[in-house]
Ligand SMILES: Nc1ncnc2c1ncn2[C@@H]1O[C@H](COP(=O)(O)OP(=O)(O)OP(=O)(O)O)[C@@H](O)[C@H]1O
Ligand SMILES: Nc1ncnc2c1ncn2[C@@H]1O[C@H](COP(=O)(O)OP(=O)(O)OP(=O)(O)O)[C@@H](O)[C@H]1O
Ligand code: SF4
């Protein structure tokens with residue numbers, strides 16, 4: 191369905207080129223859900239946006255790799271092919287709903303436009319209302335007439351979801367689809383995504399920083415740090431037994447309901463800036479398990495167990 | 509400010525928006541986004557605010573920041589009625605509160621460098637004597653939110669969502685406010701950055717005594733950072749109490765459903781979930797009686813008729829439910 195091989199993405203300006211994605215590979219089968227988690231700024235969104243070639247070039251520049259969607263390399267696709275591919279091939283729930291909705295059109299008109307482009311036979315008022323109902327919007331007949339600024343952040347996000355589902359895509363890329371939603375509506379949206387997925391055999395690339403959602407939704411998980419994948423594993427196994435030191439630290443930092451107070455564990459230091467990556471392992475300045483060798487040699491992503499890859503030679507040391 | 513009066517006193521605040529394009533043509537209707545909210549916030553305290561998407565949290569925050577006018581009610585900051593401030597009086601007090609927004613994408617001017625965005629706040633309020641000092645302060649602020657000082661020369665589009673949120677926090681901190689209204693400040697952040705920001709906000713509170721109204725959907729985060737938690741539903745406060753009490757023994761059926769829906773890492777299925785059914789109500793046409801009754805799993809006949817008042821169920825723990833009593837129903 192989707193296969194990304196050794197993707198190299200740079201942002202170039204007059205002064206410099208910074209590599210935001212450095213050698214990312216993963217694949218998603220039909221009907222499968224891959225969870226993509228990782229440090230803020232690690233390159234999850236730009237990787238995902240590359241699948242539909244949605245980054246402006248320049249400043250973005252593809253320095254290498256392939257993105258095969260149904261066997262075709264989208265990095266080599268013509269503009270016409272790209273237009274076909276966006277929508278029914280891959281559609282998006284963007285991380286920033288406020289930006290993705292057009293402020294001058296009513297939300298109903300925007301969903302209808304998405305239907306007109308991708309499923310013209312279904313471009314009716316009734317279908318628009320049905321889609322809005324599906325994402326839990328109250329009084330949808332009235333809400334179709336609202337402008338984006340007149341609805342709450344969570345409602346904007348749900349309108350975005352309705353628009354993405356309107357196309358009935360083969361691959362849905364959902365970038366933090368429920369961060370602006372309260373947990374009861376979140377549960378409803380996740381159930382809706384699962385339901386649509388089963389009905390259409392849709393594949394799902396789910397970017398989230400909520401590890402609870404990963405456990406509920408994902409078949410497999412890929413963890414990113416500083417432009418690279420540092421661990422991949424079946425979702426339940428990763429949550430039960432994270433192997434990479436970054437993934438372990440991440441799980442310790444997650445706040446849990448009803449836990450006693452005190453400070454949250456966090457990872458000291460901050461994410462390296464693309465263009466100022468540390469030598470050796472990119473995580474070593476912040477790693478609790480680092481040893482002198484870590485600042486010299488960059489580790490590779492190696493298969494360590496059936497279905498599990500880890501970018502750390504010392505994952506198994508005490 | 510007299511020692512006894514709280515930093516912020518919110519009395520029966522209502523914010524209504526007109527609906528102009530109703531299906532009934534000329535009939536004017538109202539979105540009752542915030543419908544009679546009262547609470548107090550002490551200096552240096554954190555009040556967590558949670559609730560259904562669209563229940564009015566952002567609107568309440570914007571009203572506190574004087575970004576939307578009140579339809580009714582009053583807000584007093586350090587004992588003074590905010591609505592009375594105009595002109596120079598208002599300018600002199602603007603520094604006292606800041607807002608950190610839900611959407612880090614729209615809240616930073618894309619044409620300004622980060623250094624300029626943060627520096628502007630310092631300039632407006634004359635918080636640095638010259639350009640040199642201003643630059644040094646900007647670097648220091650960036651570092652205090654865990655960003656490299658060299659980022660001052662970058663533009664917002666060059667940052668990820670989480671990084672932009674940190675810039676927003678640095679900008680808010682620049683003027684050393686008394687109150688920060690945080691509208692989902694960590695929703696866009698991965699958990700390790702989220703932990704850093706929460707710890708940072710807590711440290712800043714200890715050092716500077718700043719108070720927070722902290723809006724978030726992640727209850728574990730809210731519980732961690734807040735002393736008290738307030739739960740809203742359809743423009744109204746339905747529960748208010750100590751954070752641990754609200755999370756462990758929620759008194760309102762909506763809060764009970766909310767807490768049961770939290771996706772947790774450790775257990776995927778063991779916990780019983782209260783699944784809410786029924787249409788989501790609309791603030792344009794709120795239900796009669798208790799606003800939650802159409803979806804409430806334990807509603808009785810009177811819930812449809814009588815509006816439940818916010819009552820003190822056990823000392824310090826308030827709920828607006830006819831059935832809430834000192835013996836918790838949460839186990840039922
Ligand atoms: N248009 C751009 N120009 C220059 N750099 C960019 C641009 N867009 C993104 N970047 C950089 O690429 C890196 C990856 O950004 P991306 O948005 O993919 O992060 P992310 O993993 O999605 O983070 P978050 O969890 O915060 O959303 C960041 O360091 C960011 O600064
Ligand atoms: N400018 C406006 N004009 C008309 N209605 C508005 C306006 N701003 C907000 N509303 C309405 O007020 C209600 C409350 O919105 P608000 O943004 O305060 O919700 P919220 O609790 O912050 O939700 P979320 O969790 O989704 O961010 C919603 O029904 C919204 O549609
Ligand atoms: S390689 Fe070294 S620094 Fe990197 S994660 Fe493993 S132990 Fe930590």
Ligand SMILES: [Mg+2]
Pocket residue numbers: 234235236285365668669
């Ligand atoms: Mg992102």
Ligand SMILES: [Mg+2]
Pocket residue numbers: 342343344565566567610691
């Ligand atoms: Mg909001």
